Ligand code: 5AD
């Protein structure tokens with residue numbers, strides 16, 4: 001039996017896809033191993049959303065074969081978002097130590113691609129980077145092993161064409177799975193003991209299938225017995241019709257948490273990014289969400305240093321972050337990506353030192369806001385789903401998440417993974433809450 005070692009870079013969709021790959025290969029008689037040194041085949045599931053993710057993968061490829069202590073030959077495959085890129089690189093440099101390449105829509109063909117690996121030279125290498133309008137892997141059960149939260153990709157691809165983003169080129173057009181198929185998988189996961197599912201998509205709330213929308217899907221999923229919590233990621237602010245907001249606010253199983261990527265707080269930059277909303281429209285949406293659901297946790301993504309972003313325009317982003325008070329934020333330096341509209345139209349002209357200044361300023365601001373938000377929870381009792389041992393401090397503690405997706409840490413006691421507990425919050429830092437268990441919920 002050939003052994004496969006699989007390493008994943010990038011977003012949650014990639015982690016999910018790696019589980020699809022494990023399932024496909026497992027069925028074809030491959031064994032998945034945690035030990036790179038034992039593996040006959042090393043697969044890297046790659047990300048190209050920012051340049052630093054790209055760079056990491058390049059470095060890694062060159063040290064896989066060198067890392068072999070016994071000198072045995074290892075077969076190397078590149079999967080995921082960098083696959084198309086690598087095809088070009090390989091054709092230019094046939095000595096790149098890669099044996100085959102499979103794009104995000106080609107994983108069912110992996111056994112065949114691996115089986116055909118032979119010899120050297122670009123011509124003998126295997127490629128399949130074709131993007132599909134239909135592939136949703138709705139007939140593959142990913143081999144998830146978390147035991148507490150399960151992911152389900154309900155849609156794939158993206159049609160938004162934000163000008164900075166490479167995803168439409170690496171993952172292709174938007175397509176959704178049927179509600180019945182999603183619900184069937186949720187039922188199966190519930191039977192396996194999962195209590196939480198996270199619906200996944202590059203643009204999850206633009207889910208649509210023959211007239212059924214995302215609000216309908218959330219309600220349907222919530223009807224599955226045994227599932228107590230439903231989350232979703234990542235949505236786009238343009239796809240929050242009233243009905244969806246109502247479902248989020250009123251359906252008790254839908255967690256009161258939304259990741260709402262702002263990207264920029266300045267109207268001119270938002271337009272250059274093709275985000276299709278203005279600062280005011282974003283703030284109005286936040287106000288509407290908070291009216292319906294006052295305690296909702298909001299997180300966001302921000303890009304600083306987009307081409308031509310001036311200091312004043314950056315300050316608009318600062319102002320929106322202060323006004324909204326996100327619970328957490330992922331802040332990125334703009335990174336020019338191949339093929340994107342921004343690369344073709346706008347030179348990457350904000351100097352790196354300015355990008356660094358801006359990211360430091362926003363990270364400091366967000367840290368203060370997150371701390372202040374977390375302090376406001378002191379004394380409250382939160383419902384926590386136990387996830388795992390708290391790795392940072394000690395094995396005597398567990399960590400779980402509250403409804404708003406914040407990490408809550410508490411003494412291990414007699415509790416176990418997958419249990420719902422009531423925890424009184426006693427301590428707060430910008431990143432975590434700590435507390436003591438006051439009750440065990442019978443869910
Ligand atoms: N440069 C920097 N950040 C980017 N993101 C996407 N593309 C780029 C890019 N070219 C960020 C966005 C997105 C998150 C997943 O990654 O903020 O929401």
Ligand code: SF4
Nearest residue numbers: 010011047048049081
């Ligand atoms: Fe990276 Fe985007 Fe691909 Fe995810 S979809 S792996 S974030 S490029």
